[in-house]
Amino acid sequence: MxxxxxxxxxxxxxxxxxxxxxxxxxxxxxxxxxxxxxxxxxxxxxxxxxxxxxxxxxxxxxxxxxxxxxxxxxxxxxxxxxxxxxxxxxxxxxxxxxxxxxxxxxxxxxxxxxxxxxxxxxxxxxxxxxxxxxxxxxxxxxxxxxxxxxxxxxxxxxxxxxxxxxxxxxxxxxxxxxxxxxxxxxxxxxxxxxxxxxxxxxxxxxxxxxxxxxxxxxxSAPLQLISIFGLGFLVFALGLGLQTLARKFSGHAVDGFTTVILLQLIVGGALMAGLGIIGTYIARIYDEVKQRxxxxxxxxxxxxx
The missing domain is CATH 3.90.550.10 (Spore Coat Polysaccharide Biosynthesis Protein SpsA; Chain A)
Structure with a gap:
């Protein structure tokens, strides 16, 4: 033994x-x-x-x-x-x-x-x-x-x-x-x-x-989560877009600076997190291909x- x-x-x-x-x-x-x-x-x-x-x-x-x-x-x-x-x-x-x-x-x-x-x-x-x-x-x-x-x-x-x-x-x-x-x-x-x-x-x-x-x-599930988050944001954006068009055509449109800023922060944060996950996997690939x-x-x- x-x-x-x-x-x-x-x-x-x-x-x-x-x-x-x-x-x-x-x-x-x-x-x-x-x-x-x-x-x-x-x-x-x-x-x-x-x-x-x-x-x-x-x-x-x-x-x-x-x-x-x-x-x-x-x-x-x-x-x-x-x-x-x-x-x-x-x-x-x-x-x-x-x-x-x-x-x-x-x-x-x-x-x-x-x-x-x-x-x-x-x-x-x-x-x-x-x-x-x-x-x-x-x-x-x-x-x-x-x-x-x-x-x-x-x-x-x-x-x-x-x-x-x-x-x-x-x-x-x-x-x-x-x-x-x-x-x-x-x-x-x-x-x-x-x-x-x-x-x-x-x-x-x-x-x-x-x-x-x-x-x-x-x-590879973390990579797949990026796609899931992206699909979720797409659905959310479509819903918000339809609401905005409805309010526009009904004459009740209002300035939505707060909504715009929040959306930018959320999307920007999601993009940075997604890039971080992708970067982690690229780093793993980089370590492997060096064959040290x-x-x-x-x-x-x-x-x-």
């Missing part, structure tokens, strides 16, 4: 994290390879990871040339996983490693994907909970892929990992891509634990950008085959 763990600035507790992970996996009685991906950390995460790799068999450390983001770090690990099953979990222990035994049991029973689903979001504040629900509701409605409570904590059969490898887009959203694959799935609920140390590095702006990238990567790699590896703890 392969275990992929993305890391960013986790030197302070990496030894504790790995010890707990290793203890949980040891009980499973499986031959395990560890793929720990340092996503351009600015602390001593890489040095600690190298020390772990020296003394712990089966550990492969990968250091990316800079911070490419968690999605790219996951891709780097998955592309190097050779196990019959591949587990993915965070390095901050908010994904309880003790749950791996349950995931493996379902996999052995025939499930091709075993995904841990958040039953409780832990220490998240009310605003972050609300925005998460809003995003997942919008994603489900626009794409048809339910992601409520989804997390990156998953175990997948090698067939699923090979299928994921065929997805070549550069704008990555692991949860959505994984849901799109299908296969026989089992969900296991879990409560998000408190972080071992530190605080999340995800800012509100970064989460907003991830949400926009996810929605535009998996659905998803990430760059600076060094590893062992030679890659």
């Amino acid at each position: 392969s275990i992929v763990v993305p890391l960013f600035n986790e030197a302070a507790h990496l030894e504790t994290t790995f010890a707990r992970l290793a203890a949980s996996v040891e009980e499973l009685g499986l031959q395990t390879e560890w793929i720990l991906v340092d996503d351009g950390s600015t602390d001593s995460t890489w040095e600690v990871l190298q020390q772990i790799a020296v003394r712990a068999p089966g550990v492969q450390g990968i250091r990316l040339s800079r911070n490419f983001g968690k999605e790219a770090a996951l891709a780097a690990g998955l592309e190097r996983a050779d196990g019959d099953a591949v587990a993915v979990l965070d390095g901050d222990l908010q994904h309880p490693p003790e749950l791996l035994a349950t995931l493996v049991a379902h996999w052995r029973a025939g499930a091709e994907v075993v995904e841990a689903v958040k039953r409780d979001r832990g220490d998240e504040g009310p605003f972050k909970r609300w925005t998460a629900r809003l995003f997942y509701a919008a994603f489900t409605r626009l794409t048809g892929q339910p992601l409520e409570g989804a997390s990156d904590f998953k175990l997948m059969d090698r067939r699923v990992r090979n299928a994921w490898m065929q997805l070549g887009e550069r704008n990555l959203f692991f949860r959505g891509m994984h849901a799109w694959l299908g296969f026989r799935r089992v969900q296991v609920p879990f409560d998000v634990a408190s972080r071992v140390a530190g605080a999340s590095t995800w800012s509100g702006w970064a989460l907003c950008r991830l949400g926009i990238r996810a929605l535009t990567a998996f659905s 790699p998803r990430y760059l590896v600076a060094e590893t703890t062992q030679r890659l085959l």
Whole structure:
């Protein structure tokens, strides 16, 4: 079995994290390879990871040339996983490693994907909970892929990992891509634990950008909304035009500066919003056609085959 763990600035507790992970996996009685991906950390995460790799068999450390983001770090690990099953979990222990035994049991029973689903979001504040629900509701409605409570904590059969490898887009959203694959799935609920140390590095702006990238990567519905709004304004304009002509011919026409100004503001705002949506999709196309790699590896703890 392969275990992929993305890391960013986790030197302070990496030894504790790995010890707990290793203890949980040891009980499973499986031959395990560890793929720990340092996503351009600015602390001593890489040095600690190298020390772990020296003394712990089966550990492969990968250091990316800079911070490419968690999605790219996951891709780097998955592309190097050779196990019959591949587990993915965070390095901050908010994904309880003790749950791996349950995931493996379902996999052995025939499930091709075993995904841990958040039953409780832990220490998240009310605003972050609300925005998460809003995003997942919008994603489900626009794409048809339910992601409520989804997390990156998953175990997948090698067939699923090979299928994921065929997805070549550069704008990555692991949860959505994984849901799109299908296969026989089992969900296991879990409560998000408190972080071992530190605080999340995800800012509100970064989460907003991830949400926009996810929605535009998996659905063209926002583009279709522009046509719907345009049709609505056309119907409204026809109605207003007929009313104006009727008032003109009946001799009751009045100056309507307020109406004109409001219409200009509404139409102008709608046009700008529409151009913004189109621009977002063009930016996604621009990123894809450049064909830049998803990430760059600076060094590893062992030679890659």
